Amino acid sequence: MNNYTPPYKITSKILKLSTQISEELTKLQFTGVEKVNPMLRKKNRIKTLAGTLEIEGNFLGEEKITAILDGKRVLGTVKELAEVQGAIKAYEKLDSYRYFELDDLLLAHKILMDEILTTAGSFRSVNVKVGEHIAPQPNMVNELMINLFSWLKNSDEHMLLKSCIFHYEFEFIHPFSDGNGRIGRLWQSVILNSFNPIFSLLPTESIVRDYQEEYYKAIEDSTQIGESTPFIEFMLEMIFKSIQNIKDDNVPINVPKDDPIKRLDKIIEIISENKDITILELANKLNVADKTIKRDIAKLKEQNRIIRVGSLKSGHWEVKVYE
Template sequence: MKPPYTISPSILNLVASISLKIGEASAHYLDKKSPQLRKANRIKTIQATLGIEGNTLNESQVQAIDEGKLLLGFERDQKEVQNAIALYARWDEFDPSKRASFLNAHLLLMQGLVTNPGEYRNRSVGITKGKTLTHIAPPAERVSYLMDDLFDYVARDPDPLLIKSCVFHYELEFIHPFLDGNGRMGRFWQSLLLSKSHPIFEFLPFETIIAASQSAYYQALAKSDACAQSTPFIEYMLGVLDQSLANLLNTTNVVLSETERIEYFIFIGMKDFSRKDYQRVFKNLSTATASRDLKKGVELALFSTYGERNATRYRVLM
């Protein structure tokens, strides 16, 4: 059965805006290799999706764990990060249309954190905010049926995948199929669903926007609960995806390290350039810092040079 929602003018406008940005972002990011930026976005995704659920580790600490370092005094938080890193590392192994794949993802994400990872809950649950009960999930005996119905909707319904992925995210939160890990599974599975048609979503850290606007996230869920349809949540999530794509297209406005700037510049595809060309990409960069970046690129054998002084030009060697 199709979950209840209405395709509003706001939804149609956001789908159109996102579709345009998908084309532009894919042309920039998928036609060229940029492993460093992609890895950085994956770290952002993991830190944000866990932070929404109360994990206290910052991006630098998540990166340290990704590099194999151990942190003292953060046992559960560190285990959550290790599990998420393992989950995202196996991204290509998951089939977003398969229940078995979904349960296996939960197993990886929650092993060592809950009693029965990879299994649907076997008892009733209620969601509270503080001391207030905000949502009573469907009975445990209905979970398997409801999830199968949800997977069938995603596979068969003709509505755009952008919309269906938001519906899946909301309905998963509503059904609450697991005792724990539902929020991070909803965000992971929405990314996975979208990436099968639009690979750019594998590298889109939209969770950072949710983390920065958690009250709006939970309000959208509550509004959808109140009106018994996912329309408010679809509008919210499409807005998040639209903003996240806009941020990705404005990567040059993000504070990057020296190596990240060099990596990004190579990534955008300019083969022969001057220092001024480099500064046009990184508009807030001083002349001295740009010169140091380019010198570093030459030392790393990423650039060659020709010409002298103000007429010096650079060629990408990769």
């Protein structure tokens, strides 16, 4: 067994996010969200597929992907349609991949890229440059990947962190001539799913798509300092956001949603006690997604019940008091 360990640091932000994610997962399990109905499961898988493809410039979108899944004919270029079909097939096998087996990752790449690349399922034999990053020489790729999978299998690090570290290291090595981004995101989902099956419901890829610039910046920042720490922090935030969103979108029918009017009053009460509270902190306190809080805040501003003084980053809230 080799002793390769990817470089990273555990920051207080990483610890805090890991704890928050673990707490939210526990809450989700209590709601029975993993027994969510098949329609919602399908909807989230479509979001995942659209998200990961859009990051790579394929904008067929959720509507057309739904039509393809339903066996309907869809207009698109040969490449676009092949990319969608490949992604559908690759994600269909999410539960059967062994996260620690390099052969399974090669199989996933073959399934994903079979109609697009003649070298699908094989490491690249050419040099690649991604932005400013010159990826390792092709003759180094095989050994680097073996070392990375050995670490993935044998490390005692928490699976949440392992999934993020792997994702970054994989993108750094860039082992294939094409499809690296899609496989990196898929494999992080494979690792997370093996840690907790709830992750197969979370469309984390669609959240990453919404923060695409930050995603690439986190990769660049990590490459610049020579460790995956900024990328781990970023991806944990994305995972946390996707959990927050599923709580809002996919709450099982038997779990009643809060009364929105009561929630508005509660927000006023909380802001009265803490004018510096953030959207995320409000979402945590009220156990809803941050996008729900954003809608509530917009409503309260509309009703002229609160105002924001200064910027979102450094400002504060003020509750309007009427005599």
